[in-house]
Amino acid sequence: MIRPHRRHPLWFAYLLHRVSGSALALFLPIHFWMLSLALNDREALDDFLAWSDRGLVKAAEFGLVFLLAVHLFGGLRLLALEWLPWSGPQKTLAAAAVGLSLLVSGIFFLQAV
Amino acid sequence: MSTGGVMTVAVWRGGPEGSAFQEFRVPGQKSQTVLDVVIWIQQYRDPTLSYRFACRVGMCGSCAMTVNGVPRWTCRTHVKRVAKTGRIEIAPLRSLPVIKDLAVDMDPFFEKWVAAEGRFHPQRTRDQPVRETKPQTRRRRQADAAIECINCAVCYAACDTVAASPDYLGPAALNRAWSLLNDDKDSGTEAILAAAGAKGGCHSCHAMGSCTRFCPNELDPMASIAGLKRASIAAALKRKG
Ligand code: SF4
Ligand code: SF4
Ligand code: FES
Numbered sequence: 093m094i095r096p097h098r099r100h101p102l103w104f105a106y107l108l109h110r111v112s113g114s115a116l117a118l119f120l121p122i123h124f125w126m127l128s129l130a131l132n133d134r135e136a137l138d139d140f141l142a143w144s145d146r147g148l149v150k151a152a153e154f155g156l157v158f159l160l161a162v163h164l165f166g167g168l169r170l171l172a173l174e175w176l177p178w179s180g181p182q183k184t185l186a187a188a189a190v191g192l193s194l195l196v197s198g199i200f201f202l203q204a205v
Numbered sequence: 206m207s208t209g210g211v212m213t214v215a216v217w218r219g220g221p222e223g224s225a226f227q228e229f230r231v232p233g234q235k236s237q238t239v240l241d242v243v244i245w246i247q248q249y250r251d252p253t254l255s256y257r258f259a260c261r262v263g264m265c266g267s268c269a270m271t272v273n274g275v276p277r278w279t280c281r282t283h284v285k286r287v288a289k290t291g292r293i294e295i296a297p298l299r300s301l302p303v304i305k306d307l308a309v310d311m312d313p314f315f316e317k318w319v320a321a322e323g324r325f326h327p328q329r330t331r332d333q334p335v336r337e338t339k340p341q342t343r344r345r346r347q348a349d350a351a352i353e354c355i356n357c358a359v360c361y362a363a364c365d366t367v368a369a370s371p372d373y374l375g376p377a378a379l380n381r382a383w384s385l386l387n388d389d390k391d392s393g394t395e396a397i398l399a400a401a402g403a404k405g406g407c408h409s410c411h412a413m414g415s416c417t418r419f420c421p422n423e424l425d426p427m428a429s430i431a432g433l434k435r436a437s438i439a440a441a442l443k444r445k446g
Contacts, residue, residue, distance in 0.1 A: 174434055
């Protein structure tokens with residue numbers, strides 16, 4: 093499915109950054125809408141919060157924080173890659189970015205449940 | 206010396222209009238390269254097969270093809286490394302117009318070298334003494350790191366940005382521009398930076414690294430392009446300030 097010339101860590105890092113960025117772009121409007129409920133419409137917010145307390149929704153939220161972390165570290169990786177004139181293997185960095193995001197989102201997950 | 210095995214080789218046949226893979230059964234040999242396979246087919250099965258090579262030792266850069274979906278220099282690619290399943294698929298390089306079979310038109314590739322100012326801009330005439338260079342300086346080391354390019358277009362064919370935007374200059378041309386930018390003997394700094402900063406220049410690169418992953422000479426065009434990005438932004442800031 094993923095064509096052979098794309099099967100290497102740097103391309104996967106690129107893909108991850110694209111996908112997480114797009115997903116965040118879709119999610120952020122909903123997020124701000126929810127925040128606006130907190131200011132304007134208490135009842136609706138309570139309904140929303142009750143709804144968001146369910147397991148599936150919790151899992152989805154975990155996913156969102158994961159995306160945010162992935163995108164953040166992916167972005168840091170790119171900044172480092174382009175602004176620090178290093179020569180070394182960026183593969184390790186790509187891997188470290190994913191690892192760190194897992195860690196951060198894992199901590200969040202543990203606190204949420 | 207034959208090793209006895211026979212492999213199935215699918216070769217892309219045809220020109221711009223109408224083409225398809227054609228299968229051949231090719232005997233396995235010891236230390237056989239993908240180029241050896243193509244030559245065998247042309248010599249023993251179909252003399253009309255078109256392809257390019259010259260040096261057979263990884264110096265001229267003319268033998269690049271797509272082997273099992275990946276761009277490679279075929280004269281230095283051993284069959285045993287790519288034919289894990291006993292089958293090889295050989296196609297022309299991606300992102301360049303196919304002339305016939307495995308031969309692509311390299312003109313767009315070299316036109317982009319020129320557009321990227323990837324040519325030498327001399328400072329002195331032949332009557333003047335050669336300018337001395339110090340091999341240990343940071344600039345010279347950067348120039349040297351990018352200089353051993355054989356113009357094979359493997360990186361160009363690997364790059365998804367080239368495939369998606371036809372006006373992108375591509376990794377090889379920009380890598381050469383970066384090498385020249387760091388060369389004290391080259392006087393084209395302004396022209397190089399202008400070309401790199403223009404549309405289709407270094408800022409189109411998405412840093413997905415396929416160029417670096419597949420360059421057979423282990424160059425790092427992605428890092429060269431990152432260098433161009435820094436130089437181009439620094440130059441733009443200087444113009445403003
Ligand atoms: S790093 Fe840039 S030039 Fe290299 S393959 Fe990716 S987009 Fe193309
Ligand atoms: S940079 Fe590497 S892959 Fe690209 S043309 Fe030069 S030698 Fe070939
Ligand atoms: S034939 Fe010259 S590089 Fe392969």
